[in-house]
Amino acid sequence: MKMLRALSACALLVVCSQAFGGVEQPSVTTVTEELNPQRFEFALESGYLFGAINPPADYQILAEFLTARIRWGVVQHGWLRGYNQFYFSAVAEPILRGIENHYFGFNFGMRYNFVRPGSRLVPYFSGGVGAGGIDSHPEIPGGQGQDFTFNILSAAGISYSVNDHWKINVGALYEHLSNGGQTDPNPSLNLFGPQVGVTYSF
Numbered sequence: 001m002k003m004l005r006a007l008s009a010c011a012l013l014v015v016c017s018q019a020f021g022g023v024e025q026p027s028v029t030t031v032t033e034e035l036n037p038q039r040f041e042f043a044l045e046s047g048y049l050f051g052a053i054n055p056p057a058d059y060q061i062l063a064e065f066l067t068a069r070i071r072w073g074v075v076q077h078g079w080l081r082g083y084n085q086f087y088f089s090a091v092a093e094p095i096l097r098g099i100e101n102h103y104f105g106f107n108f109g110m111r112y113n114f115v116r117p118g119s120r121l122v123p124y125f126s127g128g129v130g131a132g133g134i135d136s137h138p139e140i141p142g143g144q145g146q147d148f149t150f151n152i153l154s155a156a157g158i159s160y161s162v163n164d165h166w167k168i169n170v171g172a173l174y175e176h177l178s179n180g181g182q183t184d185p186n187p188s189l190n191l192f193g194p195q196v197g198v199t200y201s202f
Contacts, residue, residue, distance in 0.1 A: 038165070038201035041069040041085070045197030047173045051098065055142035055187040059098035063175065063195070066090045069111065082122075085111040091132060091151070099143040103177065105132015107153050120161040124171070127154040138183065145183025152176040155195060167199040 044066060051059030066089065073084040087110070093103040109128020116122075130151045137143035157171015173195040178188035 039071050041199050041201045043067040043069065043197050043199040045195055047193050047195035049173065049175060049191035049193035051189060052192055053190040057099050057142045059189060059191065060096045061191055062094045062096055063173065064092045082112060082114040085113065087111055087128065099137050099140050100135050103132055103134040105151055106130045107151055122159045122161065124159060125156040134177065142187050144179065145186050146179050149177050149179050157195065159199065165201050169197050169199065171195050
């Protein structure tokens, strides 16, 4: 009988503690939080690019980007679930192997981020256009025809959200450099390679 009373008292104590103390609820990430509540980002990204297709010279370029992004437009349902970003990048590229020595410029465009429910991994792709200057050597076969040069950039990869403010990303990058036919010949450069970066959101 004493045992039964003791068990009843314990059960009553547990019920009362839950009724008045509450039950801890698991944290749930809202759709808004998953789709990146921070509107602005700054990213520092590095790539190592290899020349392909043309010209005949072997090019290897270290590509450095300082990028600002602003979020706009959210898709909340379906396989396109994610958000858009408009970006602007400052570009600095030492040419480690090739005819020229360096390229400096800018690029602006769009990036789309695919957000999966409950996942820290966010696949993305981006594309943009810009312009800049290269130390051209038109007197060398395969060299760029003039200093002023347009650029086209496209990238695809995946970012990992470390916390609410920091992300790291890895991906692949394609770059095209050309003066748009302003000189003849206009050999242009087509470059491919890996890219890594770190991003701060606020």
